[in-house]
Amino acid sequence: MQKFRNFQMVSKVVFGRGSFDQTGEILDLQRAVQPGAMIFLVDAVFEGAALAKRIPSQKNDAVIFINVNDHEPKTTQVDALRDSLQKDLGSAISGVVGIGGGSILDISKAVSVMLTNPGSSAEYQGWDIPKKPSVYHAGIPTLSGTGAEVSRTTVLTGPVRKLGINSDYSVFHQIILDPDLIAEAPAEQRFYTGMDCYIHCVESLEGTFLNSFSRAYGQKALELCEEVFLGAVDRKRADEDLMMASYCGGMSIAYSQVGVCHALSYGLAYVLGVRHGIGNSIVFDYLEEFYPKGVAVFRQMCEKNGIELPRNITARLTEAQMEKMLDVALSLEPLWENALGKGWKEIMTRQKARSLYERM
Numbered sequence: 230m231q232k233f234r235n236f237q238m239v240s241k242v243v244f245g246r247g248s249f250d251q252t253g254e255i256l257d258l259q260r261a262v263q264p265g266a267m268i269f270l271v272d273a274v275f276e277g278a279a280l281a282k283r284i285p286s287q288k289n290d291a292v293i294f295i296n297v298n299d300h301e302p303k304t305t306q307v308d309a310l311r312d313s314l315q316k317d318l319g320s321a322i323s324g325v326v327g328i329g330g331g332s333i334l335d336i337s338k339a340v341s342v343m344l345t346n347p348g349s350s351a352e353y354q355g356w357d358i359p360k361k362p363s364v365y366h367a368g369i370p371t372l373s374g375t376g377a378e379v380s381r382t383t384v385l386t387g388p389v390r391k392l393g394i395n396s397d398y399s400v401f402h403q404i405i406l407d408p409d410l411i412a413e414a415p416a417e418q419r420f421y422t423g424m425d426c427y428i429h430c431v432e433s434l435e436g437t438f439l440n441s442f443s444r445a446y447g448q449k450a451l452e453l454c455e456e457v458f459l460g461a462v463d464r465k466r467a468d469e470d471l472m473m474a475s476y477c478g479g480m481s482i483a484y485s486q487v488g489v490c491h492a493l494s495y496g497l498a499y500v501l502g503v504r505h506g507i508g509n510s511i512v513f514d515y516l517e518e519f520y521p522k523g524v525a526v527f528r529q530m531c532e533k534n535g536i537e538l539p540r541n542i543t544a545r546l547t548e549a550q551m552e553k554m555l556d557v558a559l560s561l562e563p564l565w566e567n568a569l570g571k572g573w574k575e576i577m578t579r580q581k582a583r584s585l586y587e588r589m
Contacts, residue, residue: 236483237397239379239404244472249369249407253285256326259365259403265323266290268314270337272297272329272371280371280410284328291318297332300502304351304387307336311343311350324365324402330422331375331505334368338383338399341366351387356395356563367403371410373472374422374506376429376479378404384505390557391499406476408468420458420534421506423471424527426478427454428509431523432488433481436567440484447481450474458530488568489519489577493585496558500550501542511538515588519568543589555582 243251256267266289273294275281286292291314314322322344327337341363343350353359368378377383381400382393393399411419430447433439439447453474457467494508503511510527517524531538546554559565559582565573 234484237381237400238480238483239401241403242406243404244406246407246409246469248405249280249283249410252326252367252369252405255403255405256285256324256367259324259367263323263365265321266318267323268325268340269293270295270310270325270327270329270333270340272333274298275328275371280328295329295333295336297329297336300386301391301498301505302332302336302339302383302385304349304354304385307339307343307350307385310336310340314340314344322364324367326367326369328369328371330370330372331377331425334370334375334377334401335383335385335393337366337368338363338377338401339385339394342383342394342396342398350385350394351389353394353396354385354387354390354392357397359394359396359398361398363398365402367405368401369405369407369410370472370475372414372418372422373411373468373475374419374424374426374478376426376475376482378406379476379479380482386499390560391495392561406472408465408472411468411472412464416534417536418506419471420530420536421504421510423454423458423474423506424510424513424530425506426450426471426475427458427527427530428490428513428523429487430454430478430481431520432490432568433485435520435523436485436488437570438485438567443481443483443485446477446483447485450478450481453477455526455530459526459533486563486567488564489516492558492561492564492568493582495561496554496556496586497542497589499557500546500554503542507539510536511542511589512585514538515585541589543586546586551583551586554586555579558582 269292273296276294325341345361384393497503
């Protein structure tokens with residue numbers, strides 16, 4: 230008999246403009262069940278801003294602003310946060326709340342897992358490694374596209390590779406989706422984050438792991454992305470659609486997987502520190518061989534939104550850097566199998582992957 234995955238989904242979801250103002254009320258329910266400090270991990274861009282003043286922190290809570298502009302989440306960063314919190318608070322933690330884009334949401338998920346599991350987060354990069362449930366954690370996105378608010382992965386750069394903690398324990402217990410929070414996102418950042426959603430939907434919909442569950446969510450997310458970045462909807466409606474595209478896009482890979490673009494993008498990020506959304510966009514522009522229709526539409530989106538992609542970023546790589554980039558990308562076997570099937574190693578040889586990187 231075929232065995233189907235029984236995956237974890239976000240338990241509770243709030244959607245609507247102004248719903249951020251319900252955060253205190255929602256968290257009070259958790260405080261009643263598990264007394265202790267609530268830890269708010271917030272994108273440093275909001276430090277001193279109006280949003281920071283609206284965070285419903287109480288006397289013993291901790292509000293920690295994290296700069297995610299310099300680099301993507303790292304295992305060392307997660308370990309340091311976990312160690313500091315355990316030193317200061319012990320087990321008296323009610324929950325973790327992430328407020329920010331995909332990087333902050335990933336850090337929040339990782340910290341919540343590592344507060345209950347021993348060792349370094351680098352030991353948990355992979356699939357279904359954590360043995361103990363995480364502490365309660367809630368996600369409040371201020372950018373939309375990554376799907377981090379609903380996915381079971383928390384992508385981290387470790388000492389050896391860039392790979393997620395892929396676990397049911399990573400999934401948020403609560404998410405609050407307030408389109409007002411993404412209204413002020415810079416246009417270019419909004420575009421690249423939106424492209425993460427668009428690209429992973431293309432990869433999901435054209436992958437070998439696809440089934441009707443993933444197809445239904447992926448097709449809707451793709452449709453919404455095209456409305457947002459090619460259509461004529463106003464910004465207010467576009468923000469709402471983009472937030473739902475991110476949600477549906479994240480759900481689309483619950484029973485599926487990403488593919489060629491994300492695998493190669495992880496290599497770029499590990500060696501060159503290229504941000505995820507930008508990295509995906511750089512790579513995807515060279516993948517017409519694998520996703521011809523998706524790349525054609527992507528280029529239309531770039532043109533309409535005035536986006537000029539970075540070029541020649543691999544031109545000055547050393548041989549050691551190129552080899553490391555290839556090691557990281559080709560180690561992501563589930564992504565390659567989804568994209569190219571079980572015989573993917575015969576198609577995506579090391580030389581083939583190198584030739585793609587050299588074009589970038």
